[in-house]
Amino acid sequence: MCYFDCKRWRCGFWKWDSFRQQCHKEYRMGETCGQKLIYHTELLDQQCRLCDQMEKKNRRLRKMWADMERWRAEGNRRATVEKTERDYRDVAAQISQLQYEHGRRLTQIDY
8 A cells, every 4th residue: 555645625625646655565666556545634725626616606606697687677688688597507507517526526535
């Protein structure tokens, strides 16, 4: 079992980092046995990449929603509202996919 550093963000998302120490089972220089153990975990007090993307998309959804409400009140922008509703559904689906990936990574054991 070879040792690697690990990065862990405040939301719980993590990823393997650099190789640290070779185990005694692997005799070839520069090779690893395939099993990973954590040598050191670096705790990062910031958002992970997926949380950052979800936050940006949520801001975009709020802006779309406010625009649609304003356009509906004006009453003369039906095509614009319909297009924005389609875009809204697309962005919501993207957020759902990002949440799935994030949740999967939180519970995944990666060897």
